[in-house]
Amino acid sequence: MKTLTAVATLILLAAAGCVQEPGTAMSDTENIQELLRNSDLASMTPLEGQGESGGGRDAGFPEHWWRSLTSEEPMDFLLENDPASGICTVTVSRTLQASFNIDVTHDGVLNPGIKPISDLRTRRVILERTGEDTDPHGGWELTHLTPAVYSLDSGLEQQVFVQSMRIYAGDELIWECDSPGTFYAVEDGLPVLEPGTLVRVEAEFLHTSPLYQPPFYAYVHGPCPVWPRHWMNDEGLWGDRVAGDGVLSYEWYVEGTSDHWFVAVDVIDADTMLDQEEDDYDSGAWGIPALKN
Numbered sequence: 001m002k003t004l005t006a007v008a009t010l011i012l013l014a015a016a017g018c019v020q021e022p023g024t025a026m027s028d029t030e031n032i033q034e035l036l037r038n039s040d041l042a043s044m045t046p047l048e049g050q051g052e053s054g055g056g057r058d059a060g061f062p063e064h065w066w067r068s069l070t071s072e073e074p075m076d077f078l079l080e081n082d083p084a085s086g087i088c089t090v091t092v093s094r095t096l097q098a099s100f101n102i103d104v105t106h107d108g109v110l111n112p113g114i115k116p117i118s119d120l121r122t123r124r125v126i127l128e129r130t131g132e133d134t135d136p137h138g139g140w141e142l143t144h145l146t147p148a149v150y151s152l153d154s155g156l157e158q159q160v161f162v163q164s165m166r167i168y169a170g171d172e173l174i175w176e177c178d179s180p181g182t183f184y185a186v187e188d189g190l191p192v193l194e195p196g197t198l199v200r201v202e203a204e205f206l207h208t209s210p211l212y213q214p215p216f217y218a219y220v221h222g223p224c225p226v227w228p229r230h231w232m233n234d235e236g237l238w239g240d241r242v243a244g245d246g247v248l249s250y251e252w253y254v255e256g257t258s259d260h261w262f263v264a265v266d267v268i269d270a271d272t273m274l275d276q277e278e279d280d281y282d283s284g285a286w287g288i289p290a291l292k293n
């Protein structure tokens with residue numbers, strides 16, 4: 001009976017991918033990878049889904065646009081040091097393939113063209129071993145992370161980049177980033193958003209080879225009203241404090257019911273946005289998980 005139970009347990013563990021050899025505990029590397037695979041903090045959303053194109057204000061904006069995810073590779077983990085020290089920095093990366101659906105004909109009909117997307121998402125995290133072998137994930141905990149950076153993986157030259165990002169609650173600055181290599185403590189360094197609070201996201205962007213005016217379009221993703229994605233402007237509208245200063249903004253009341261507790265700023269090249277035929281998808285983004293108060 002004892003043997004049967006032991007065998008049954010072993011089969012269950014093997015099925016869950018936890019144990020390769022009878023009686024062998026998971027290694028630090030396996031524990032770290034398992035933790036990261038299951039962590040909401042480590043994951044990086046594909047920024048797909050619907051939203052505002054630009055308010056339908058003029059023909060300089062598409063009638064509609066949205067990304068639809070085709071496939072994602074599993075997350076890739078590069079351990080930057082030997083975890084035997086009890087602290088480990090890991091580069092997490094993940095590729096995605098998607099479609100950029102864009103409809104530039106303002107005819108009241110949804111008739112988009114499709115541009116292929118091949119992107120790479122990367123962030124670094126720090127884990128510490130604060131518990132015992134028998135604790136979940138062998139006592140490892142995710143303590144710090146950088147923003148997720150979205151970049152092209154298509155072979156085309158990326159020409160649009162995020163330069164800075166700030167989150168305000170009311171008029172109080174609660175999170176800012178000027179360099180995506182910056183680590184933030186999970187315990188007290190992430191933006192905490194309270195449903196119903198007026199939140200403003202500001203960001204600055206760069207186009208390395210601008211052809212059009214404006215050179216790019218920018219969007220914020222997060223727990224926003226109606227749509228999880230909204231247009232950011234530099235026209236002094238909707239929370240933008242100073243028109244024409246290169247700081248783009250969007251302000252909203254946090255939706256408690258939202259599933260989108262990941263705040264991202266997303267820049268798309270005007271060259272991508274102004275037609276629906278060319279294979280010229282160019283975009284970049286930064287994103288950070290937000291905690292719900």
Ligand SMILES: [Ca+2]
Binds near residue numbers: 103104105107110
């Ligand atoms: Ca149309």
Ligand SMILES: [Ca+2]
Binds near residue numbers: 236240243249
């Ligand atoms: Ca501005």
Ligand SMILES: [Ca+2]
Binds near residue numbers: 272273275
């Ligand atoms: Ca184009």
